[in-house]
Amino acid sequence: MTSFHDENGKMIPVTVIKAGSSFVSQVKTDDTDGYKAVQLAFGEKKEKNTSKPMKGHFEKAGISPKKKLVEFRGLKEDFSVGQELTLASFADGEKVTLVGTSKGKGFQGVVKRHGFSGVGMRTHGQHDRLRAPGSMGASSFPSRVFKGKKMAGRTGNDRIKLQTKIVKVLADQEVLLVKGCIPGAKGSYVIIRK
Numbered sequence: 001m002t003s004f005h006d007e008n009g010k011m012i013p014v015t016v017i018k019a020g021s022s023f024v025s026q027v028k029t030d031d032t033d034g035y036k037a038v039q040l041a042f043g044e045k046k047e048k049n050t051s052k053p054m055k056g057h058f059e060k061a062g063i064s065p066k067k068k069l070v071e072f073r074g075l076k077e078d079f080s081v082g083q084e085l086t087l088a089s090f091a092d093g094e095k096v097t098l099v100g101t102s103k104g105k106g107f108q109g110v111v112k113r114h115g116f117s118g119v120g121m122r123t124h125g126q127h128d129r130l131r132a133p134g135s136m137g138a139s140s141f142p143s144r145v146f147k148g149k150k151m152a153g154r155t156g157n158d159r160i161k162l163q164t165k166i167v168k169v170l171a172d173q174e175v176l177l178v179k180g181c182i183p184g185a186k187g188s189y190v191i192i193r194k
Contacts, residue, residue, distance in 0.1 A: 004167055004177055014167050014177040017190060021174075024083040025061045025069060038079050043067030043189075070191055087171045089194070095165045100183035100190040104157030109133075114150040160184075 004014045022042035029036060043066055047055065050065040058065050062082040090096070110116040110133040119129040133152070136145045145151075160183035168177040182190055 001181060006167075012167055012179060013181075014179055015182045017176040017178055017182070017192070019087055019174060019176050019192065022085045023061065023063045023066070024079045024081055024085070025058065025063065025066070027079055027081055028071075035073065036075075037071050037073045038075055039069055039071045040085065041066035041069050068189055072193075087169055087174060087176065090166055090169050090176065090192075092168055093165060094194070095163060096178070097161060097163050097193040098178070098182050098190050099159065099161045099193065100188060102156050102158050102160050102183045103185050105155040107153065108155040109152045110150060113152060113155045116150075 001013060001015050004012045006012060020042065022040045024038060025041040026039040027037075028039065041058070041061070041063060045065045045067045047065050050058070055065065060081075105112075109131055111118060111131045116131075116133060118131045119134045120126050122130065133150075136149065136151075162183070164179050164182075166176055167179050170177070176192070184190060
């Protein structure tokens with residue numbers, strides 16, 4: 001993240017997203033696939049690291065091998081195979097939806113995962129209960145822990161969707177400045193929807 005100063009001198013926290021050109025690799029229709037969608041390909045990839053079926057898929061579209069394929073449904077515009085999409089379709093101040101995968105934090109306890117405060121204080125003989133979850137449930141009835149109980153477990157690595165706005169489009173540098181933070185680690189992929 002960094003900061004950006006607008007024309008009034010107000011500082012805005014922004015995240016810099018490198019958003020190069022994407023290409024239409026396939027247009028799905030009701031007749032051929034049973035639903036309408038557009039498949040976009042982006043991110044350069046070496047040809048030797050591309051499987052033969054994917055090489056054929058990209059050759060059919062007339063584009064070089066790409067790293068990632070993303071499918072969009074419910075678009076009202078018409079697209080053609082091989083069409084290039086650039087940052088010209090975005091404008092300053094436009095609201096967008098970002099979809100990404102959050103950082104994975106592995107197996108975590110209840111204090112980090114759910115914000116529990118632990119059991120009591122250090123005194124009264126509780127030397128090993130500071131970050132424990134405490135009581136789980138009733139005894140003889142229902143004799144189990146209910147589903148959905150907040151307990152320790154895997155944290156992060158979830159699909160996150162958030163709405164934000166574009167602060168500045170730098171088309172010549174293929175960069176978007178987006179207000180606030182975005183999900184994922186540095187270098188991870190984010191899907192931008194209008």
